[in-house]
Amino acid sequence: AVFYYSRDRRGEHPAAHLAGWSGILQADAFGGYGDLYATGRQPAPVLEASCWAHSRRKVFELADVEAAARKKAHGEKPNLVYPLAVEAVKRIDALFDIERAINGLSPAQRHAVRQERSAPLVTELERWMIKTRDKLSRGHDLTKAFNYMLRRWSSFTRFLDDGRICLSNNAAERALRGIAKTDSLCTSFSNGGKQR
Numbered sequence: 001a002v003f004y005y006s007r008d009r010r011g012e013h014p015a016a017h018l019a020g021w022s023g024i025l026q027a028d029a030f031g032g033y034g035d036l037y038a039t040g041r042q043p044a045p046v047l048e049a050s051c052w053a054h055s056r057r058k059v060f061e062l063a064d065v066e067a068a069a070r071k072k073a074h075g076e077k078p079n080l081v082y083p084l085a086v087e088a089v090k091r092i093d094a095l096f097d098i099e100r101a102i103n104g105l106s107p108a109q110r111h112a113v114r115q116e117r118s119a120p121l122v123t124e125l126e127r128w129m130i131k132t133r134d135k136l137s138r139g140h141d142l143t144k145a146f147n148y149m150l151r152r153w154s155s156f157t158r159f160l161d162d163g164r165i166c167l168s169n170n171a172a173e174r175a176l177r178g179i180a181k182t183d184s185l186c187t188s189f190s191n192g193g194k195q196r
Contacts, residue, residue, distance in 0.1 A: 006064040011035060022046055024162070026169045028054040029152060048155040052092060053168035055156065059088045085134055085142055091125045099167045107163030114160050123158055126150070 006013035011032030022044035028051055034045040063085035068078035095118055102113045133146040149156055159165040
């Protein structure tokens with residue numbers, strides 16, 4: 001693992017960090033990665049593998065019954081909970097269940113299980129999202145969440161054909177938390193304990 005740090009989120013940083021590299025990058029849809037995926041990029045385009053946890057989060061916020069109940073209990077206006085969002089979360093969670101069951105298997109074994117079990121679920125999820133989205137208004141939050149995935153569908157489904165790709169990049173993000181906390185502490189101490 002290699003960790004590169006940059007102080008801001010400008011796209012020039014990943015482009016510089018990964019200038020001579022090509023391969024598979026699993027991440028959210030951060031616009032700063034766009035140049036890495038460009039067709040004419042040298043030495044070769046980077047293949048995007050989208051993170052299902054990021055997409056699930058966008059849908060889950062619209063299906064979070066517990067958060068709505070907590071807000072209501074505290075006298076706050078609860079967020080709307082959409083039954084269609086609950087259904088979408090269930091469908092995505094079925095993929096995560098399969099991934100938990102094959103965690104630790106070889107890439108070839110993961111690929112085989114995904115072709116047998118995950119691919120049909122993903123095909124049905126895409127059909128269901130398109131059909132559902134087409135019944136909603138363009139400005140609906142669930143439409144936006146579905147469009148986030150559907151516009152990047154080839155990068156979301158890349159895991160089906162390559163057993164090396166994880167369903168999400170959560171493990172990498174968890175690994176970064178310790179580094180981010182350490183950097184935060186160093187910043188605090190270098191400022192005499194004052195937060196910036």
